[in-house]
Amino acid sequence: MRKEKKLSCFFEPKTVAVIGASNQTGSAGYFIMENFVAGKFHGKVFPVNPNHKQIFGLKSFSSVLKIKEEIDLAVICTPAKTVPGIFRECGEKRIPATIIISAGFNETGNNALTLELKKEIKRYPNTRCIGPNCLGVLNSFTGVDTLFLPEYRLERPQKGSVSFISQSGALGSAILDWASMQGYGISKFVSYGNALDVDESDLIEYLARDKQTRVIAVYLEGVKNGRKFFETAKKYGCKKPIIVLKGGTTKAGSKAALSHTASLAGSSKVFKALFKQTALIEARHLLELFDYARTFARLPKPKGKRIQIITDGGGYGILTADSIELNGMKLAEMSPESIEKIKAKMPSYAIIKNPMDLTGDATNERYETAIQQALLDEKVDMVIVIILYQVPTLNSSIVPTIAKLNRKKIKPLIVISVGGSYSDLHKRALEKEGVINFSYPNEAVKSLKVLHEFYSKKKKHEKN
Amino acid sequence: MRKEKKLSCFFEPKTVAVIGASNQTGSAGYFIMENFVAGKFHGKVFPVNPNHKQIFGLKSFSSVLKIKEEIDLAVICTPAKTVPGIFRECGEKRIPATIIISAGFNETGNNALTLELKKEIKRYPNTRCIGPNCLGVLNSFTGVDTLFLPEYRLERPQKGSVSFISQSGALGSAILDWASMQGYGISKFVSYGNALDVDESDLIEYLARDKQTRVIAVYLEGVKNGRKFFETAKKYGCKKPIIVLKGGTTKAGSKAALSHTASLAGSSKVFKALFKQTALIEARHLLELFDYARTFARLPKPKGKRIQIITDGGGYGILTADSIELNGMKLAEMSPESIEKIKAKMPSYAIIKNPMDLTGDATNERYETAIQQALLDEKVDMVIVIILYQVPTLNSSIVPTIAKLNRKKIKPLIVISVGGSYSDLHKRALEKEGVINFSYPNEAVKSLKVLHEFYSKKKKHEKN
Numbered sequence: 001m002r003k004e005k006k007l008s009c010f011f012e013p014k015t016v017a018v019i020g021a022s023n024q025t026g027s028a029g030y031f032i033m034e035n036f037v038a039g040k041f042h043g044k045v046f047p048v049n050p051n052h053k054q055i056f057g058l059k060s061f062s063s064v065l066k067i068k069e070e071i072d073l074a075v076i077c078t079p080a081k082t083v084p085g086i087f088r089e090c091g092e093k094r095i096p097a098t099i100i101i102s103a104g105f106n107e108t109g110n111n112a113l114t115l116e117l118k119k120e121i122k123r124y125p126n127t128r129c130i131g132p133n134c135l136g137v138l139n140s141f142t143g144v145d146t147l148f149l150p151e152y153r154l155e156r157p158q159k160g161s162v163s164f165i166s167q168s169g170a171l172g173s174a175i176l177d178w179a180s181m182q183g184y185g186i187s188k189f190v191s192y193g194n195a196l197d198v199d200e201s202d203l204i205e206y207l208a209r210d211k212q213t214r215v216i217a218v219y220l221e222g223v224k225n226g227r228k229f230f231e232t233a234k235k236y237g238c239k240k241p242i243i244v245l246k247g248g249t250t251k252a253g254s255k256a257a258l259s260h261t262a263s264l265a266g267s268s269k270v271f272k273a274l275f276k277q278t279a280l281i282e283a284r285h286l287l288e289l290f291d292y293a294r295t296f297a298r299l300p301k302p303k304g305k306r307i308q309i310i311t312d313g314g315g316y317g318i319l320t321a322d323s324i325e326l327n328g329m330k331l332a333e334m335s336p337e338s339i340e341k342i343k344a345k346m347p348s349y350a351i352i353k354n355p356m357d358l359t360g361d362a363t364n365e366r367y368e369t370a371i372q373q374a375l376l377d378e379k380v381d382m383v384i385v386i387i388l389y390q391v392p393t394l395n396s397s398i399v400p401t402i403a404k405l406n407r408k409k410i411k412p413l414i415v416i417s418v419g420g421s422y423s424d425l426h427k428r429a430l431e432k433e434g435v436i437n438f439s440y441p442n443e444a445v446k447s448l449k450v451l452h453e454f455y456s457k458k459k460k461h462e463k464n
Numbered sequence: 465m466r467k468e469k470k471l472s473c474f475f476e477p478k479t480v481a482v483i484g485a486s487n488q489t490g491s492a493g494y495f496i497m498e499n500f501v502a503g504k505f506h507g508k509v510f511p512v513n514p515n516h517k518q519i520f521g522l523k524s525f526s527s528v529l530k531i532k533e534e535i536d537l538a539v540i541c542t543p544a545k546t547v548p549g550i551f552r553e554c555g556e557k558r559i560p561a562t563i564i565i566s567a568g569f570n571e572t573g574n575n576a577l578t579l580e581l582k583k584e585i586k587r588y589p590n591t592r593c594i595g596p597n598c599l600g601v602l603n604s605f606t607g608v609d610t611l612f613l614p615e616y617r618l619e620r621p622q623k624g625s626v627s628f629i630s631q632s633g634a635l636g637s638a639i640l641d642w643a644s645m646q647g648y649g650i651s652k653f654v655s656y657g658n659a660l661d662v663d664e665s666d667l668i669e670y671l672a673r674d675k676q677t678r679v680i681a682v683y684l685e686g687v688k689n690g691r692k693f694f695e696t697a698k699k700y701g702c703k704k705p706i707i708v709l710k711g712g713t714t715k716a717g718s719k720a721a722l723s724h725t726a727s728l729a730g731s732s733k734v735f736k737a738l739f740k741q742t743a744l745i746e747a748r749h750l751l752e753l754f755d756y757a758r759t760f761a762r763l764p765k766p767k768g769k770r771i772q773i774i775t776d777g778g779g780y781g782i783l784t785a786d787s788i789e790l791n792g793m794k795l796a797e798m799s800p801e802s803i804e805k806i807k808a809k810m811p812s813y814a815i816i817k818n819p820m821d822l823t824g825d826a827t828n829e830r831y832e833t834a835i836q837q838a839l840l841d842e843k844v845d846m847v848i849v850i851i852l853y854q855v856p857t858l859n860s861s862i863v864p865t866i867a868k869l870n871r872k873k874i875k876p877l878i879v880i881s882v883g884g885s886y887s888d889l890h891k892r893a894l895e896k897e898g899v900i901n902f903s904y905p906n907e908a909v910k911s912l913k914v915l916h917e918f919y920s921k922k923k924k925h926e927k928n
Contacts, residue, residue, distance in 0.1 A: 026856065108813055154854045155884050168779025170824060170852050174882040177854060181884030221782060247779055252795050253786035256778070256819050285906040286783060314720070315632030315711055318685060319750060322717035331716050349572055355720050360634060388634050390618045390641065392490065418638040420619050420645030442749040 007198065007206040009097035010130060011139045011188060013072030014043045017064050017095070019086055020078035020102075021047030021055045028077040028101055028148035040143030046071065064093050073097045075136065075146050080104030083132065084116045091124025099146055100131035105194055107133050114196070121197050134193030135169040138176065140186050141212055149173060160185015161214035162297050163207045165200060167192060167221050168247070175219075175290075183431055184294055187212045199224040201232040208236035215296040216242045217289055221257040230274060237279035238461045241296040241454050245283040246271050279457040281450055288446070291438070295447040296454070298436040299412040304381040305452045306332035307445075308374040309355035311386035312362035312394070316418060316441060317355030320384055323445035329452070332380040338373045345369045361393045364401050371405050375413070382412040382448050386441075389423045399426055403433035412451060414444045471662065471670045473561035474594060475603045475652060477536030478507040481528050481559070483550055484542035484566075485511030485519045492541040492565055492612035504607030510535065528557050537561045539600065539610050544568030547596065548580045555588025563610055564595035569658055571597050578660070585661050598657030599633040602640065604650050605676055613637060624649015625678035626761050627671045629664060631656060631685050632711070639683075639754075647895055648758055651676045663688040665696040672700035679760040680706045681753055685721040694738060701743035702925045705760040705918050709747040710735050743921040745914055752910070755902070759911040760918070762900040763876040768845040769916045770796035771909070772838045773819035775850035776826035776858070780882060780905060781819030784848055787909035793916070796844040802837045809833045825857045828865050835869050839877070846876040846912050850905075853887045863890055867897035876915060878908045 016036055022029030029049070036045045037056045046069070047055035050062035061067050064074060064086075074090045076083060080102050090098050106114040121129055130136060136146030140159040147154065154173050157180040164186065166172030172191040179186055188210070190203055200220050207213045223229045236242065248257035249268035275282045283289035307324055309331070311317040324331055331354045334342075342352050346366060351357040358366045367385070374383045387398065406413050417427040417437050427437045438444035480500055486493030493513070500509045501520045510533070511519035514526035525531050528538060528550075538554045540547060544566050554562050570578040585593055594600060600610030604623040611618065621643040628650060630636030636655040643650055652674070654667055664684050671677045687693045700706065712721035713732035739746045747753035771788055773795070775781040788795055795818045798806075807816050810830060815821040822830045831849070838847045851862065870877050881891040881901050891901045902908035 149854050149856065153856065153886050155886075166779070168777065168782075170777030170854070171779030171783075173854050174777070174780070174852055177882075177884035177887065179884075181888065219779060221779070245783075247782040247786065250786045250789035252789040253782045256782045256785045256817075285787075285904060287904045287906070313632065313634030313638070315630070315635030315683065315685070316638075318632075318711040318717045318720045319635075319709075321720045322711065322714045323749075325714035325716040353720075388638055390613050390634070390637050392613065392617065418641075420641035420643075422617050422619070423641065424645065440749060440751045442751070 007097070007128065007202060009072040010099065010128075010137050011144060012142050013097065013144065015046065015069055015071050015073070016041070016043060016144075017046040017048050017067060017071045017074045019048040019064065019074055019076045021049050021060065023052065023055055031148040031150060032075055032077060032101070032146050035145035035147070039145055041145070042143065044069065064089050064095065067093075071095045073099070073144070075099045075101065077101040077148070080110065080113060080132070084113070084120050087117060087120045087127070087129065088124075091120065091127045095127055098127060098129045099134070099136040100129060101134060101136055101146060101148065102131075103133040105132050107194055118196055129197040130190065131193045132196065135172060135191035138186070138189040140188070147173065155180030157184060157186040159187070160297065161187055161212070162217060162293050163188040163210070163213040163215070164217050165190050165192065165203045165207070166219040167195070167200070168219060169193065171219055178290065183428070184297070195224050201225065201228045204232050204236060204242060208239050208242070214240065215293055216240055217293040218242065218244045219247065219289070220244065221247045226270070230278075233274060233278040233280045238458045241281055243281040243283050243289060243292045243296070245286065245289040279454060279461055281454055287443070291443055291447050292450050294436060295451055298434065299414075299451055300409040301455045302381045302412050302448070302452050305449075306330045306379060306381045307384055307448060308332040308334065308377075308380045308382070309384050309386065310358065310367065310370045310374065311355050312358045312360065312391050313386060313388040313418065314357050316386045316388065316416065317357055320386065320416070320441040320445065321355055323442045327445050327449045329445060329449055332377075334374070334377050335379055338377045342369055342373050360391055362391055363393050364395060364398045367398060368401050368405070371402065371413070375405065375410050380411070382414075384414050384416060384444055384448075386416045386418065387426070388418045389426055390419060396426065399429045399433065402430060402435055406433075406435050412448060414438060414448065416441060416444050471561070471592065471666060473536040474563065474592075474601050475608060476606050477561065477608065479510065479533055479535050479537070480505070480507060480608075481510040481512050481531060481535045481538045483512040483528065483538055483540045485513050485524065487516065487519055495612040495614060496539055496541060496565070496610050499609035499611070503609055505609070506607065508533065528553050528559065531557075535559045537563070537608070539563045539565065541565040541612070544574065544577060544596070548577070548584050551581060551584045551591070551593070552588075555584065555591045559591055562591060562593045563598070563600040564593060565598060565600055565610060565612065566595075567597040569596050571658055582660055593661040594654065595657045596660065599636060599655035602650070602653040604652070611637065619644030621648060621650040623651070624761065625651055625676070626681060626757050627652040627674070627677040627679070628681050629654050629656065629667045629671070630683040631659070631664070632683060633657065635683055642754065647892070648761070659688050665689065665692045668696050668700060668706060672703050672706070678704065679757055680704055681757040682706065682708045683711065683753070684708065685711045690734070694742075697738060697742040697744045702922045705745055707745040707747050707753060707756045707760070709750065709753040743918060743925055745918055751907070755907055755911050756914050758900060759915055762898065763878075763915055764873040765919045766845045766876050766912070766916050769913075770794045770843060770845045771848055771912060772796040772798065772841075772844045772846070773848050773850065774822065774831065774834045774838065775819050776822045776824065776855050777850060777852040777882065778821050780850045780852070780880065781821055784850065784880070784905040784909065785819055787906045791909050791913045793909060793913055796841075798838070798841050799843055802841045806833055806837050824855055826855055827857050828859060828862045831862060832865050832869070835866065835877070839869065839874050844875070846878075848878050848880060848908055848912075850880045850882065851887075851890070852882045853890055854883060860890065863893045863897065866894060866899055870897075870899050876912060878902060878912065880905060880908050
């Protein structure tokens with residue numbers, strides 16, 4: 001069995017060699033050099049390209065073997081046929097981590113070349129390898145960024161607590177782009193492609209132990225080693241929320257997965273069993289993957305499943321109550337004392353039930369009273385605050401009001417921001433203040449359900 | 465039985481009296497006057513308010529009975545207790561349409577006043593009434609706009625082919641606001657509140673016959689007259705797509721509906737049966753209501769349920785294939801001739817199957833070739849085009865290319881625009897050109913499924 005080596009050099013290297021570095025804009029070797037030289041990376045960069053003397057103003061080496069310093073990470077973006085030889089040189093130099101960006105291996109049916117590379121990987125067990133056929137790694141904290149797409153096409157998100165693992169590079173990059181637009185932070189991102197060495201299980205294990213990662217979100221098409229994946233899920237599924245979207249759960253999808261990452265997509269039954277037997281969280285669709293990731297990143301652990309709805313629009317309150325029942329959650333019943341306290345500060349026509357309807361002339365003060373009491377009440381586990389900003393009696397200081405109430409994170413609190421551009425302004429302001437927002441009741445309730453389920457499962461698994 | 469009178473005066477009045485008109489900004493009487501006087505309305509406006517001589521520079525009348533001209537529509541926004549008397553005057557003046565904005569009737573338990581108003585309504589069967597406790601009517605074509613919210617809080621959408629009916633005013637206004645932000649047009653909008661006279665069935669019937677309405681979207685909590693609603697659904701459900709979101713389908717939700725619009729929400733079983741027996745389209749959530757409405761507004765009738773996927777990202781293709789199978793749709797199988805034609809213009813590594821993967825160096829030309837052939841192929845009924853705009857070989861002229869191919873509306877075509885801000889730019893540009901966009905595979909496939917189902921049901925019902 002090959003010796004397990006820590007993966008930290010992929011994420012926190014001090015010295016990086018870019019093999020296939022280039023001065024020519026548009027090429028992968030150019031963008032990757034640019035990321036390391038002009039980006040946030042503070043370590044030392046060594047371009048490797050025998051055809052040039054200087055690249056990005058730095059001395060270019062003809063081979064990694066010519067570099068005197070120790071190299072922590074080599075990024076390989078040369079034509080496929082050169083990769084086995086280059087990997088061998090990395091092995092000779094005892095480089096602990098390599099990322100092979102280059103495509104043209106088993107995913108295109110090039111099995112001979114793939115076998116050749118596999119042999120080299122086996123020969124140098126201390127040289128770990130991500131890829132080939134991948135985008136590689138992004139670490140928002142150290143500035144490692146092997147994504148060969150310019151920032152104007154693919155925004156880089158800010159630092160955050162969610163780490164993403166994606167077998168598909170394109171899907172992974174779309175996730176990054178989406179997170180940037182929404183203002184969500186990312187800790188680490190890995191597109192691992194054909195996974196000839198480092199696979200999803202290794203990455204999950206690493207991120208589960210990583211202090212800068214609070215939530216792990218995974219897109220995968222196939223699993224290289226089912227037993228290993230199951231053990232990893234069992235061992236780490238309780239440590240942190242690990243949300244998994246599985247592509248190729250149907251006949252149609254799994255056929256497509258075979259041509260994509262050469263994955264033999266496991267049957268959906270096996271995965272259903274996996275989700276049952278471990279605390280792994282299933283996302284059935286992309287939207288769920290996004291919603292659940294940001295929910296776990298933002299919300300604290302709930303004590304139970306009783307939700308209080310606070311709204312200024314009756315219709316939205318009703319739809320949310322419907323969703324709560326349909327998702328197996330419960331409407332909270334506030335204590336008589338809480339209700340008295342709230343009623344004392346409300347007009348007689350406000351409906352102090354659940355949903356609590358502050359009505360179409362709701363004010364910031366009414367929201368403050370209601371939310372404060374719901375957060376204090378022992379019989380309320382989570383709070384959904386629905387705001388229709390069209391109400392003329394509301395003003396923009398609703399944002400700092402809610403942000404303040406949410407700051408201590410006593411209980412999970414979700415805001416459903418309803419409407420168009422005017423609402424959107426407030427939604428973004430709330431998100432900046434750390435308050436999670438949804439546009440629709442059902443998506444909000446589903447996310448709270450999954451939050452509650454994870455912590456229940458975790459408790460159960462920890463007991464056993 | 466009261467004489468049925470056409471509802472057109474609500475939507476196309478030539479003369480309007482605003483009873484409770486006001487010069488004081490912030491009041492409903494002010495905003496409604498402003499909408500009629502400063503907005504797109506071309507008819508004549510008569511303010512009614514005994515306390516003022518002039519309102520908005522127009523002569524103010526002490527009563528509608530003092531106006532010499534015939535009045536087509538009266539908008540009433542005076543305190544609740546004055547409403548029965550004012551309605552009687554409208555009846556005396558033989559005004560065919562009245563909208564009672566005022567709240568404070570059965571929804572707040574004020575049953576005596578409600579009975580009094582009901583008696584007046586019964587006495588004047590030729591004076592129809594929308595409300596009370598509602599926002600009233602918006603017609604993008606004639607400029608009728610009784611929504612008492614300023615435009616900066618509630619945007620008004622452009623002219624379009626979707627009409628919305630909402631029992632909840634707040635939910636209705638949120639829909640308008642949302643449609644404006646997304647650039648979707650609205651034909652007519654009605655918030656009808658407590659429905660003491662005109663109800664959801666009357667409005668559906670009117671809109672089903674309205675030439676400016678292509679799609680009807682409905683939010684309702686209860687149904688006033690179940691038999692009438694069923695007959696209306698049966699008669700008009702096949703004429704046009706009528707999408708219904710029902711609030712209060714659960715115990716929790718229906719309890720809340722009772723305090724909201726005094727609705728006795730029917731059990732969800734009754735509605736399930738209704739959706740089965742008629743061509744009415746069920747939206748289970750708000751997002752579905754929005755997605756289905758814009759789908760029917762934009763897409764032509766499909767011949768069958770075979771979908772061709774064209775993508776530049778493998779992962780998205782797989783997820784879309786999964787969704788197609790899970791939603792009971794079919795992956796199209798293009799004819800060998802089509803495949804030959806496409807292959808002739810593609811590099812060898814492009815995957816010309818379904819999903820068709822144009823891969824990470826896709827160009828505008830590859831998309832054009834693939835889409836054109838899919839639209840021509842007899843074995844393809846609908847097309848989903850997935851675009852990851854991050855791909856460096858793509859450029860912005862993909863927008864006119866797709867817009868041109870879509871212009872003839874030969875087959876339903878949906879674009880899934882993937883990513884962040886850069887994608888969003890293109891998404892908006894495509895929408896402006898009439899191309900429908902989704903962010904996620906599952907939402908796109910569900911919408912195509914509903915599109916196909918409606919036309920199948922329509923065919924079946926028309927045979928019977």
